[in-house]
Amino acid sequence: MKILTKQELKNINLREVSIFLVFILIFIVFTILTPHFIKIDNLLNIIRQISLNGIMAMGMTLVIVVGEIDLSVGAIYGLTGIITGMLITAGWPIWLAVLVGLVSGAVVGAFNGLLVSYIKIPSFIATLGMMNVGKGIALLISSGLPVVVSSRTVDNPNLDSFLYIGQGKIWGYIPVMSVVLLIIVIISFILYNKSLLGFHLKAVGGNINTAKASGINASAVKLFAFAYTGLVCAIAGILNLAFITNVRADSGTGLELTVISSVIIGGTSLDGGKGTIIGTLIGILIIGILNNGLLLVGISPFWKVLVIGMVIIGAVAIDTILKRRK
Amino acid sequence: MSERIRFENISKVFPGTIALDDVSFSIKRGEIHAIVGANGAGKSTLMNILGGQYKNDQGKVFIDGKQLAITNPDHSRRAGIAVVYQELKLCDNLTVVENVFLGNELRKKSGGMDWKKMRAEAAKILKAFKIDVGVNEMLSDLTIGKKQLVEIAKAVCLAANIIIFDEPTSSLSMKEVKILFDIIKDLKSKGLTILFISHRMGEVFEISDRITVLRDGKWVGTFNSARVNSDQIVDMIAGKELSAFLKSKSIEKRTFAKVILEVDGISKKKLYKNVSLKLYEGEILGIYGLQGAGRTELIQTIFGLLRPDEGKIKVWGKNIIALKTKQRIDLGIAMVPEDRKGSGLFQNMTVGENIISAIPQGVEKLGLIQKGRLQSIAGDLIKNVKIKTYGVKQNIEKLSGGNQQKVIIAKWLAKKPKVFLLDEISRGIDVGSKAEIFKMMQALRKQGMSVIMVSSEIDEILAECDRTLIMRQGEIISEFNRAEMVKKRMVAQAMGFEDEEL
Numbered sequence: 102m103k104i105l106t107k108q109e110l111k112n113i114n115l116r117e118v119s120i121f122l123v124f125i126l127i128f129i130v131f132t133i134l135t136p137h138f139i140k141i142d143n144l145l146n147i148i149r150q151i152s153l154n155g156i157m158a159m160g161m162t163l164v165i166v167v168g169e170i171d172l173s174v175g176a177i178y179g180l181t182g183i184i185t186g187m188l189i190t191a192g193w194p195i196w197l198a199v200l201v202g203l204v205s206g207a208v209v210g211a212f213n214g215l216l217v218s219y220i221k222i223p224s225f226i227a228t229l230g231m232m233n234v235g236k237g238i239a240l241l242i243s244s245g246l247p248v249v250v251s252s253r254t255v256d257n258p259n260l261d262s263f264l265y266i267g268q269g270k271i272w273g274y275i276p277v278m279s280v281v282l283l284i285i286v287i288i289s290f291i292l293y294n295k296s297l298l299g300f301h302l303k304a305v306g307g308n309i310n311t312a313k314a315s316g317i318n319a320s321a322v323k324l325f326a327f328a329y330t331g332l333v334c335a336i337a338g339i340l341n342l343a344f345i346t347n348v349r350a351d352s353g354t355g356l357e358l359t360v361i362s363s364v365i366i367g368g369t370s371l372d373g374g375k376g377t378i379i380g381t382l383i384g385i386l387i388i389g390i391l392n393n394g395l396l397l398v399g400i401s402p403f404w405k406v407l408v409i410g411m412v413i414i415g416a417v418a419i420d421t422i423l424k425r426r427k
Numbered sequence: 428m429s430e431r432i433r434f435e436n437i438s439k440v441f442p443g444t445i446a447l448d449d450v451s452f453s454i455k456r457g458e459i460h461a462i463v464g465a466n467g468a469g470k471s472t473l474m475n476i477l478g479g480q481y482k483n484d485q486g487k488v489f490i491d492g493k494q495l496a497i498t499n500p501d502h503s504r505r506a507g508i509a510v511v512y513q514e515l516k517l518c519d520n521l522t523v524v525e526n527v528f529l530g531n532e533l534r535k536k537s538g539g540m541d542w543k544k545m546r547a548e549a550a551k552i553l554k555a556f557k558i559d560v561g562v563n564e565m566l567s568d569l570t571i572g573k574k575q576l577v578e579i580a581k582a583v584c585l586a587a588n589i590i591i592f593d594e595p596t597s598s599l600s601m602k603e604v605k606i607l608f609d610i611i612k613d614l615k616s617k618g619l620t621i622l623f624i625s626h627r628m629g630e631v632f633e634i635s636d637r638i639t640v641l642r643d644g645k646w647v648g649t650f651n652s653a654r655v656n657s658d659q660i661v662d663m664i665a666g667k668e669l670s671a672f673l674k675s676k677s678i679e680k681r682t683f684a685k686v687i688l689e690v691d692g693i694s695k696k697k698l699y700k701n702v703s704l705k706l707y708e709g710e711i712l713g714i715y716g717l718q719g720a721g722r723t724e725l726i727q728t729i730f731g732l733l734r735p736d737e738g739k740i741k742v743w744g745k746n747i748i749a750l751k752t753k754q755r756i757d758l759g760i761a762m763v764p765e766d767r768k769g770s771g772l773f774q775n776m777t778v779g780e781n782i783i784s785a786i787p788q789g790v791e792k793l794g795l796i797q798k799g800r801l802q803s804i805a806g807d808l809i810k811n812v813k814i815k816t817y818g819v820k821q822n823i824e825k826l827s828g829g830n831q832q833k834v835i836i837a838k839w840l841a842k843k844p845k846v847f848l849l850d851e852i853s854r855g856i857d858v859g860s861k862a863e864i865f866k867m868m869q870a871l872r873k874q875g876m877s878v879i880m881v882s883s884e885i886d887e888i889l890a891e892c893d894r895t896l897i898m899r900q901g902e903i904i905s906e907f908n909r910a911e912m913v914k915k916r917m918v919a920q921a922m923g924f925e926d927e928e929l
Contacts, residue, residue: 291795295795295796296794296795296796297787297791297794297795297796298794300780300784300787300796301787303773303775303776303780304773304776304784306775307773307774307775307776308769308770308772308773308774308775310769310770311770311771311772311773311784312773312784313732313752313770314730314732314752314762314764314770314771315756315784315785315838316752316753316756316757316785317753317784318753374773374774374775374776375775
């Protein structure tokens with residue numbers, strides 16, 4: 102094994118390491134508290150439960166890195182599920198229905214980006230509006246009724262393969278949904294850490310004035326972050342449709358807060374310019390095992406909410422205190 | 428008259444510069460005392476120490492013979508000192524009366540705010556000084572000049588007995604200056620002590636009883652205004668002519684043939700008007716003037732960060748006015764901004780990332796950044812520009828100001844610029860880095876690069892520039908060739924003393 106030089110050690114993201122240690126700690130605590138936690142079925146179940154939020158959090162990380170926020174992720178998730186579901190039940194080829202769902206997610210995201218970087222509405226407000234607009238459209242086109250994709254409502258030989266991406270398990274164990282998460286994580290990791298675009302995301306979030314004075318098209322970079330988020334939210338929304346086969350217009354309500362929480366726990370700074378994909382992944386894992394573990398231990402679900410709140414505050418408080426010491 | 432304020436051996440060091448160096452002098456009770464000096468002479472730093480914004484590293488401040496430890500603005504306020512800052516410290520979203528009493532609100536017995544009384548008092552003061560502003564007007568609706576008068580009313584309301592005016596006239600109209608001077612004289616007649624900082628020599632002589640000159644953080648002298656003339660004061664502000672060595676260094680007069688950049692009659696409302704200049708290949712052109720003279724805005728316009736209302740900018744004869752910053756960079760224009768932290772660096776990034784931030788195409792392949800290329804390009808530049816760092820992976824925040832500045836220079840050298848715009852490049856950096864940077868610029872000039880150098884340091888303008896334009900209040904008012912550059916005249920012009928005064 103290669104031994105790290107002093108400088109490389111200094112450059113390791115301390116937050117990533119510390120949050121990983123917290124994850125391990127929580128993991129050990131639940132392993133001790135209940136024998137059910139460490140079982141392979143349960144762990145795979147956790148992995149599946151975090152997949153959809155995890156996919157959305159990848160986009161959110163990029164948006165927060167450029168110094169913005171996206172409150173409309175849950176609405177896009179709900180809207181794209183409804184659109185794809187309605188098109189499938191209307192007899193469209195499934196691939197086309199999925200494509201339209203994905204494109205509409207990206208378009209809504211891009212529209213967020215337009216409002217923020219060209220019309221210059223603060224992203225909190227632009228996406229708060231879009232959250233309602235998205236949910237409203239979903240309610241209108243579905244008339245508020247659930248959309249059901251099952252063999253009773255859909256006559257399409259490919260339906261089973263569609264449902265497989267939501268419900269299937271590879272070799273009977275690994276949820277397909279989690280494989281999608283893994284792919285999105287890898288793509289996002291390469292995009293953020295290795296690509297020029299990722300470099301520009303960090304640059305714009307770090308100092309937009311310097312970015313502009315370096316010839317970087319800051320508006321386009323921001324627009325991309327929002328469009329990418331819209332796209333991954335559509336992926337999550339469509340996976341959700343394939344998983345529960347029965348979606349409502351408001352199925353994404355409140356998800357934005359879980360998604361933002363995981364990004365924050367993962368060490369991404371709301372000031373922009375700093376954050377990691379792996380940190381976000383650990384953040385979403387922590388929320389996942391807390392949700393699952395507390396339930397298994399038999400603690401009231403009301404506690405769960407409180408504990409997650411404390412983890413968010415604790416993580417950021419430690420970070421802020423450490424930063425001040427430096 | 429007895430002594431009101433005494434400064435004793437005051438020193439203040441900022442990273443890279445000594446802002447105040449062993450300054451001692453005193454201010455008499457009930458006088459109007461002017462403090463003059465060039466940008467960076469230490470006037471504002473001294474006033475900020477008195478106002479509690481900064482803490483002096485060494486020395487003592489005495490008020491009425493008692494030593495006073497001023498460590499925050501509240502101490503200063505309790506000692507009866509009020510500062511009317513150059514950059515207004517008022518809230519635009521509040522009304523006049525709310526601003527006047529902010530932080531000093533009058534309460535009713537019940538604990539509630541006594542707006543009635545506050546409005547009455549504010550109206551009384553505004554009226555006493557003939558300030559034509561309603562107490563209920565929103566501050567955002569007022570002109571800058573009126574805002575300044577509100578700030579003065581606030582200082583008076585605080586029942587201050589020492590009022591510091593930090594360049595109060597820079598944004599006032601003639602009429603407002605007159606109102607202000609009447610107020611100041613009125614305050615003096617009521618026994619208040621006034622400190623008055625200004626660049627305008629005429630005003631200084633009109634209003635002050637005594638004048639203190641600061642230069643490069645040092646006390647030069649304190650004089651009775653009636654016994655000196657502006658010629659003598661300017662001599663002291665500017666300092667001696669450069670040493671023979673500095674002058675001989677680049678006295679050789681070079682001739683230039685090819686125009687690389689031409690600015691033709693550009694104007695932008697409130698920032699600059701009808702600015703024209705020519706920059707020749709291989710030339711270092713200086714732009715000298717005070718802060719706020721429109722120098723930075725001119726440079727930003729050439730770089731494409733600001734759009735002029737009218738006029739043309741040509742590079743090799745081609746009008747580039749429609750081009751964006753990115754396209755201008757590709758044409759070979761580069762800029763080191765005045766505000767290093769605000770618009771020069773990515774502080775969340777490493778040295779290497781900062782260096783390659785303007786040359787993505789050099790290190791990118793299929794959209795991915797080639798780590799190896801990044802390291803070799805950045806590594807070479809770190810060596811060439813002599814940046815002191817552990818390596819490309821060091822975080823930029825850990826570097827000294829001088830080395831950070833070199834990183835920004837390295838970033839642009841990677842693009843092999845033809846026109847290099849430098850805005851206050853030596854600000855806040857150590858002497859060694861400064862010398863290295865200028866040496867580098869001279870070497871690049873010999874290879875045909877052209878430089879526009881904006882500076883408020885007359886000595887570096889004299890030492891480095893082939894030609895210098897003086898900018899004042901948004902206009903280029905004169906031009907000096909290498910052979911014609913005379914320190915005193917240049918300083919006087921930039922500060923706006925009329926020639927006949929000299």
